[in-house]
Amino acid sequence: MKTSHRMTGAALAVLAMAALASCGSGPGSDSGPAADGSATLKFLVDNSLGTTGTAKALTDAFMQANPKIKIETETRPGGSEGDNIVKTRLSTGDMSDVFWYNSGSLLQALNPAQTMVDLTGDPVLANVQKDFLPVVSQEGKAYGVPAGTLTGGGILYNRKVYERLKLQVPKTWAEFTANNDKIKAAGITPVITTFKDTWTSQLFVLGDYFNVRAAVPAFAQEYTANKAKFATTPAARAGFDHLAEVHAKGYLNEGFGSATNDQGIKMLAEGKGAHYAMLSSSLPPVIATLPQAATDIGFFGIPGTDAAKNGATVWEPAGVYIAKTTENLEAAKKFLAFVASPAAADAVTKAVPPTGPYRIQGAKLPADAIQAAKDLQAYVDSGATAPALEFVSPVKGPSLEQITVAVGSGLTPAAEGAAQYDKDVDKQAKQLGLAGW
Known part of the structure; x- marks a missing residue:
């Protein structure tokens, strides 16, 4: 969703560097590599503050290991303005050698087969996890490597509350409900809700996609082709049902309609609430003031109906891509191979604490990584993750957060909310010119 991209901007965006110490024109910057193998790559990134350290760590470490290759960093705005800059530069043949951009549905609009170097089967991808490749691929061909880390979308929970009440992490919705009943009986808020920040209302729906895919493997394709709907697909409607249920059972905090995301995280860290449907990337910003959030808050995927198919929905990292117009293809591939290496992950980890795997x-989280990141790593290690729907379908609607606030507040029945969202996406799908709409 439009809003979900905003939610994950801190996790997926990069770089706010005006220049690097070693920037500057060098051999090969305009006419390809020099005879001695030296080259200068231009690297276009957005100017988001959250990833300045990530980019600097990557480029510094790469240039130290490859002294004949220099990297000039160019910045662009984020959001739709930045999207338009990327599209324009690709279409006019004026793109930098390598560039950082979203994975998933936004990538599809860039016409990668015509604008980017196909990396399918290339050694550049040797270290890339297979689960990531679909979100940087089109028609079976892969075009990018992962930059940054995963973000989990599911349930953040207070581990001390669980220990005190002797609860186990639930693997089914029925187990989750049983835990909530025990938590409520203990006088603790079972499910923290923060509808003042309306975007936070979406997680029970967006974070449930792992379960949707488990039940209906072709849902993304059928949804994109206008052959499947949330309201008429029980597994997809379940997210709306869950949102309505936690309100109907009295699990929510008092004043949930005026509570903010910051207040929700604080409430969770202090053990005044046990669960919060949220993104794992929301934790690092509050650790400075609530250090216990690093260790006391864990993560689990939104439970479905089958414990044997338990997993988690994830928001995938952005990608780094090579423009077809580059005259420094060998150097560009060398840089992407480095970005997708354990050495690069180690360099980034030293500069920027990872918010997920x-x-x-071969890339490992540090021993002092936040607990939620370690929990998410366990899902990755067991192969039990699915990218959020927005990474596998371009069909999104702008009004989901308003619809989920109404459903989660008991104002709109779940079935009606799902139907409203089906209508919400229709206009955008038609604007995109998708077949079947």
């Missing part, structure tokens, strides 16, 4: 084989 890397999508790189």
Whole structure:
């Protein structure tokens, strides 16, 4: 959703560097590599503050290991303005050698087969986890490597509350409900809800996609083709049902309609509430003031109906891609191979504490990583993750957060909310010119 991209901007965006110490024009910057193998790559990234350290760590470490290759960093705005810059530069043949951009549905609009270097089967992808490849692929061909880390979308929970009440992490919705009943009986808020920040209302729906895919493996394709709907697909409607249920059973905190995301995280960290449907990337910003959030808050995927098919929905990292117009293809591939290596992950980890696992084989979280990231790593290690729907379908609607607030407040029945969202996406799908709409 439009809103979900905003939710994950801190996790997926990069770089706010005006220049690097070693920037500057060098051999090969305009006319390809020099005879001695030296080259200068231009690297276009957005100017989000959250990833300045990530980009600097990557480029510094790469140039130290490859002294004949220099990297000039160019920045662009984020959001739709930045999207338009990327599209324009690709269409006019004026793109930098390599560039950082979203994975998933936004990538599809860039016409990668015509604008990017096909990396399918290339050694550049040797360390890339297979689960990541679909979100940087089109028609079976892969075009990018992962930059940054995964973000989990599910349930953040207070581990001390669980220990005190002797609860186990639930693997089914029925087990989750039983836990909530025990938590409520103990005088603790079972499910923290923060509808003042309306975007936070979406997680029970968006974070449930792992379960949707488990029940209906072709849902994304059928949904994109206008052959499947939330309201008429029970597994997809379940997210709306869950949102309505936690309100109907009295699990929510008092004043949930005026509570903010910051207040929700604080309430969870202090053990005044046990569960919060949220993104794992929301934790690092509050650790400075609530250090216990690093260790006391864990993560689990939104439970479905089958314990044997338990898993978690994830928001995938952005990708780094090579423009077809580059005259420095060998150097560009060398840089992407580094970005997708354990050495790069180690360099980034030293500069920026990871908010989730890397999508790189052999990359390990540090021992002092936040607990939620470690919990998410366990899902990755067991192969039990699915990318959020927005990464596998371009069909999104702008009004989901308003619809989920109404459903989660008991104002709109779940079935009606799901039907409203089906209508909400129709206009955008038609604007995209998708077949079947």
